[in-house]
Amino acid sequence: MTDVSVRFAPSPTGRLHVGNARAALLNWLFARKHGGSFLLRLDDTDAARSTSEFAQGIEADLRWLGLGWDRFARQSERFDFYTAATGKLKQSGRLYPCYETPEELELRRKIQLSRKRPPVYDRAALKLTDADRAKLEAEGRRPHWRFRLDHGVTAWDDLIHGRVEIDMASLSDPVLVRSDGYPLYTLSSVVDDGDLGITHVIRGEDHVTNTAAQIQLFAALDYAVPVFGHFSWLLDAEGAGLSKRIGSLSLADLREQGYEPMALNSLLARLGSADPVEPQLDVQALVAGFDLGRFSRAPARLDPHELDLLNARILHASDFNTVRDRLPAGATEAFWLAIRGNIGRLVEAADWWPVVSGEIATVIEDPAVVAAAAETLPAEPWDGATWKAWTQAISARTGAKGKALFHPLRLALTGRDKGPEMAPLLPLIGRDRVAKRLSGV
């Protein structure tokens, strides 16, 4: 039994979005669950679209999520491996040169489609003679190279889908090398997975047909064929295709909006599975209950509202130490404990900080209650019991109770009609501020 080795292989042509995060997380959890290693591989063979800024951004996104990697590779440094692989395939006759232009291929596909035929490559290039090829090359055409698939059925036991069988005759022979010599995903991915000893490929459902072709490629290159698992796609709240709203939201956006990474992780690790979504404060805590086999084959909807709720619950349970760096300067643990149960995003803490430490606009709703409050204001020191004693005194003097008592007080002291429990908040505000606010200044 070889050690489990998985990878997350984004291409640095943009920042990570929610869909990517799920792929990364699922692989990471699988690795941790099985004591294996997690490889971050940058699929940056497309030099025109890949940038180092995006590459750094992706690494930052993963670190934000708390998903560290054990191994790192970038495809742009591995061209020699791809060249060696194409040499091997040419030798065994599995790779053949084709001379159609992209426009010609596009036209053929349209014709096939209009005839209600599947748009599969007809292997015309296989019938080319040496003389034909020489003539085409003389015209200045450079070949692209296709992998000759073995027709028949290719099958595998998928971690999520179970037994999958693909009729290879319904697939086009995949292009492995572009006419400019660059290797394409199908090739580089297989070479790297094989060479780097990836044992389990866990990726989105959009890759299932790729997988059939890649299995043949693994075999043709004498690599061990990894185990595959294809998770279903995420849909937005309306059930429409994913990559529209939150699915295409970048992690950088979510971070900027003040979401907790563990809210996202908690949701993504369980959504679409048979297990309940529960707020967890640490990625490690997600490992124990993780089981790919409990994921459904049906696409799941991701409701942004659910993320909000989870975010709030995470915050309500978060210790001061985990958030102190992102709290307003000077914020104390007592302050955090007083307000954490009342916020949905951490940024809201900044709204409460002036309430206990600075100036706010007060609202005098009931002058009689406020006046009584000012008159009965106890001397410091204050503690958690001060509020109750004080409000009892105010109630005794004015006859106000319940909402009629608390609403005006809350408004006068905090400027708002809802918020954290007043008992712990009062000592934090302090007598001077309270007196000032009660005077309506």
Place this chain on the structure above:
RNA sequence: GACCCCAUCGUCUAGAGGCCUAGGACGUCACCCUUUCACGGUGAAGACACGGGUUCGAAUCCCGUUGGGGUCGCCA
């Protein structure tokens, strides 16, 4: 258009012929707590897409319909 996947409460799902008067989680609603709101606690309502079969018996098996998703690139 062809092929593949999917179809249970609002949402994520359990269910692999009788254990299902269909279970859980989130949300919703109600109540409790707090002499306010929120937080928290307890409880309730809430679903087998439709039509045919097979069977003593179907949410579970088969066929069809409808609906959703995916793939069919010199993208990844």
